Amino acid sequence: MSLLTNKVGFVTGSGSGIGRESARVMAREGAAVVVSDINVEGGKETVEMIRGEGGEAFFIAADVSRESEIHGLIEGTLGQYGRLDFAYNNAGIAGPTKGVADYPLDEFDKVVAVNLRGVFLAMQAELAHMLPLGRGAILNTSSTFGLVGYPGCAAYVATKHAVAGLTRAAAIENSAAGIRVNAVCPGAIATPMVDEMADEISPGARQPIFDALGAAAPMGRMGRPQEIGEAAAWLVSDAASFVTGLTMTVDGGWTAQ
Template sequence: MSRRLEGKAALVTGAGSGIGRAAAAVFAREGARVIVSDVNVPGGAETVAAIQKQGGEARFIRCDISKPAEVEALIRGAVEAFGRLDCAVNNAGISGVMAPTGDYPEDMWDRIMATNLKGVWLCMKQEIQQMLKQGGGSIVNTASAAGLVGVPMAPAYVAAKHGVVGLTKTAALEYAKANIRINAVCPGVVRTPMITVATDGNPEIEAAVIAAEPVGRMGTPEEIGEALVWLSSGAASFITGAALPVDGGLVAQ
């Protein structure tokens, strides 16, 4: 069976756990050489070890995507490792605290914006420059269903993810003729460490979250990883500027 990304060089940020880890594993399964990046060094190392155990090729580069110098070093390191950058998944993000807009802590607002929006832009900036040099590539940003609809008590997260969707569409238009496709996935409720923190391990809160999903369950990181890889592959060659809900019907309600 042919592998969809055989020989491609890929980068996945936030790959130390959750959706990023699952995405990195699917990229490797499909034949890509993968740069795994995260601020979580032990988590990143675990992701690399799991990929290598399955016969894939992966390397870890630590990066805080909110810091421009670290992002520049990340992209430089990725190109030094594999010679080019064909696919980039900008997945790293944080959830922050839950509070109404009028009471939201300013320091937390700034932290979420620095990582979830500015960090994505910093990564895109460097990735686009590299892809222009080599004649093309694919970028997929992890937005959220919260980038398409409002979510009470999460103003900073929602604002940042809406920003990611807008940034994705704008950049897609700017670089469409340069053979660089830029898309976003918008996951619904997915069983990851982030959702565990958000529900605080409370079964009643978790049940309420699941009840919001028309399919009656949470998604899995692997399901989001499959969408990320599909958008990065030749199978999606005529798709750019899309914000694809992968959400069990959540935003269709």
């Protein structure tokens, strides 16, 4: 028996990076996984990877900032697999590398729409399905930047703090009804998002930036997306049955300093 045998869940933003590797770990742990993303090609690739490893997966395109598409994702999951045991609200964007004083308002709104509104809309729709059943596990991706301040990415830091807050509020509100709500807070993880941020900071100089990010953590390296997936699979599983309202850092010790 694996961690997620007989469970069904979806992972938003699973056409790349942390979402993709989380979906793969969850499928290896026995779950049927709905892969969801705005990037159709990336999402379908993840499904092929999971099927190639003998797992069960299905793709549904959804933009998490659109309420109707979130509802479509939940209905599509129920249509395909007949149940929804867990939901991993992972999709997120970095936004520009600018501080509060210089941050363009339209970019701020875009980051809020995906990182905060997207998680809020998804949680509302997930709770509407899970509350009548009296069971379910919701997981959000916050960040170490959701727990401490960091310069040069104002909207990102603000939205990730908001996700940590939403997680705690929803956990308290819904724990008596049998629903657990947690967040994973990754440190610096090698994904396409970090590649793009490095290119924006200093075009053509990814490696020195990655070296500095790795050196900043006591473990002396960046994390792998699969390492977030392992934590995510555990948090949505029954093995974490007494865990709710947690913001779990998976950061090589960065926030312990």
